[in-house]
Structure formats: structure tokens, C-alpha cells
Amino acid sequence: MPEQHLVAVVGAGPAGIYGARKLAEAGHRVVLLNRDIKPGGLAEYGIYVEKEKMKTGLRKQFKKILADPKVFYLGHVTIGQNQALTLNDLRTIGFGVIVVTAGAQGTKKLGIEGEDTLGVYHAKDVVYYYNSLPPFSQRTFEIGRRVAIIGMGNVMVDIANWLLNLKKIDQVVVVARRGPTEKAYDDNEFEYVEPYLDNADMKQEIERIAPHLAAVGQNVDEIMKKFVKQGEPAEGRRLTFRYLCSPTKVIANDQGRVAALEAEENEMVLQDGRTVAKGTGKTRRIEVDCVIYAIGDQVDAALGLPFSRGAFVTNPEKLPGDPNPAAYQPYDPETKKALDGIFVAGWSRNASVGLVGVAKQDAERGMKVVNQYLASKEGLSSGDMEADRAAAQKRRCGCYERRYRTARKRRTRGSPRTQNLGLQIHQRRQDARSHCGAQGGEIGRATKRVSLQY
């Protein structure tokens, strides 16, 4: 029988949960540590509020995976450099391997003047808000009546859907660097907002940029046919597009609120077979009272892994194996070494790339690498496993406090490894309490449950 190991998975979104399943199937004990109280990540707090069927289906799958006796879920535990638990603490506590599947929690900025004006927001914050994720759900968003959304992907469509259908604002203006053909949203997603499309405005906009489209060999007639439909915008709420525009400045009014967005007009050029936007130096003013960035996210540097240009640095080597193990190994460019025993997967590896299915597939491929790595390492002793089994048995039949007392007793008479883990976690709990106040209490409660298992 293959050796069993104790694995910490940081982040319980789709990548963490599906990844945990693969690790448990290989016989390992998996502790999922998740910042949010509920599991699911963006499948819970990102996917649009009204896609209830999809969310329910995913929740069912997650619930089943989390019910596996080899998988332990701890919510409201944030791992990071300024948190009560760091990645290094997890190593010290005794996890043989750490898998980081914390998604892409950092926000990207454009670096333009006025970006901090009241009424400028990041899509992820807005999405967390309307999906009721604390503390975003308690924040105030000064949305206004005319909102510019920067970016042309599926997240833009979700935000436009929320603004037009639920917030019932007057107008959404989508601001995009390139033209209609370079859209990143899916046509079936766009159907949610298509009734609001101002077709007359779209026709004018395509006529305005027609010379630039033709200059890169795009067929303006076909574009007109595809993007201009019949009919007036529903209920007087309008969805318009401003193509070939790169934002340069957020203009504030006297009260320090968004009054307009300034953008440089672009032309398009072909570069290595791709259409690329090139500034013309000419600017225009777009009258809006709120600006939302839907330009993708970056990973959270505070997790403490080597970080460059919005992403965790992974091993540049091409190691043998399919999948290439290096792609999942964080890498320190200073020492020129991969970090031993730490792996990344999902949106933590490829920020803002793909749907749930893509994150799942990435995690499953990544866990092949992790399982291979673990196969070469010494695992938990049979004493540890026996203690685990006994603890799991107690967990199933006892009340919470009784289980805790049992675990405390076991700590003093279990295997050396079990004792060590229990004491270390107890110490962490004390540290967390004394350093972090209320949150420490949460971590305390969470770690108390860990101590039951080991």
C-alpha cells in the first residue's frame, strides 16, 4: 500500500476541492484551509447570483468531496505573511506538502491618474459584494447612473447584467482597447444583456472605427451584421461600447467623485499575426459617474511565494513528465531553485484563466505531480494512522466538546508525531488568540478541529 501523507491545501475553491479529491483518492489526509467560511471560492462568490442551478450543482459536488473522511475542511483561516498562520508555519506544524489553490485575490490596476477617485471599483470586489461575501457585502459601492466597465470579458457581462437587470441603472458603457472581434466574452453569456444593447449607437461606433478595422484586414460588413441587431434597448436602459479606447485618466468632480473617464483613441496594427492596439495621441471624454475595472486579477503576493508581474513564479525548467511538474512548482529566481514540497494550481497558477472546468482540470493535473512527489517520500507512521482512525471514529459519534477533550488526552499519549502536531497547533491557537483578537478566536476554533484529527 502506498505511503500516506498529511497535505495542507490552501484555498477551497474549485481547484482546492477537486485537487483534494485526487489527493484523498491517492490515500493522503488533506486539510483544506480556506479564507472564506463557506467553501467554493468563486463558484460560490463569483458566479452570477442568478445562475442558481449551476451553483447548486457545484455545491452538491463539493459537499460530497468534503464528506470524504480523509478530507478536513477549516473555514475562516487565512494563510499569509501578515496572518496568524504563514506557509512556513504550516511546514513547521508538520504538513509534508502544501498546495496553494488560493485563486487570484490581488487586484490589477491600470496605473492611470485619478484611479483612487470615489466611484472607481474593481470587478472582483463588486462581484463579491453582490454575491454576499463578507466583508465586501458590508461595503458601500457608490454606483451612480452611468457606469463605464473597462474590459470585454465574461466578468464585464456579469457586471453589466447586475447593473442593468438588478440595479436598473441608465447606461453601461463598455470601454475596450481593441475592436468588436477581439471580444473575450462568450456569445451565450452576452445573451443576458443583449436586450439592452443600443443598436443605433453600436452601428455608429462600428462606422467610426471602420477604417481601423479594414486596416488590419477585418471585414466591416460582417462585423456590422454580427454586432448590430434590430430593436430598441429594453426599458430605456442602454448598453453601449466604446472600442479602440485606452483609459488615461479618471476625472473627478468638486466632491471628489467620478465625473468622467478620459481615454486615448487607438488604431490597430498586426503584430506576429495578432491585432494590437496602438495609441493615436488623440483623447476623448466619456461621461460616466462610476468606473469598474474588469481587466482580470493577479495572485496575492502576501501569501509569501516568489512573485513577479502579478503571478507566482514557477520553475522555468522543462522537467520530464506529463504534466510537466515544473509548471506546478513555485520557484525562487534568486536562489534559482524550486521550493521543495510546495505546489500551486488553479487560478493561483494561471490568474483569471478559464471557467470552473479549467480550474478543476488544472488542479487534477497538478495533483498527479503532487502524488508522484509524495510517492518518493516517507509517509505517516502506522501509529499516526491508527490515531487518525480512532479520532475519526470519535468524531463521528461524540459531541464537539467531548471530542476536543478526547483529542487533548490523546495528545499526551499518542505517537510522537501525533503529540507534536497537537501541541504545535495548540501553540498556534494561543498565538492566534493573543495576536489577532476576534479572528484569532476563529482560527482557534478552526485549529481546535485540526487537533482532533492528528
Ligand SMILES: Cc1cc2nc3c(=O)[nH]c(=O)nc-3n(C[C@H](O)[C@H](O)[C@H](O)COP(=O)(O)OP(=O)(O)OC[C@H]3O[C@@H](n4cnc5c(N)ncnc54)[C@H](O)[C@@H]3O)c2cc1C
Ligand atoms: C465574476 C466571475 C464570474 C464567473 N462565472 C463563472 C461561470 O459562470 N461559470 C464558470 O464555470 N466559471 C465562472 N468563473 C470562473 C471560476 O469561478 C473560476 O474558474 C474558478 O473559481 C477558479 O477556481 P480556483 O479554485 O483556482 O480559485 P477561487 O475560486 O478564487 O478559490 C480560491 C479560494 O481560496 C481561498 N483563499 C484565498 N486566499 C486565501 C488565503 N490567503 N488563505 C486561505 N484561503 C484563501 C478563497 O477563500 C477561495 O475559497 C467566474 C469567475 C469570476 C471572477
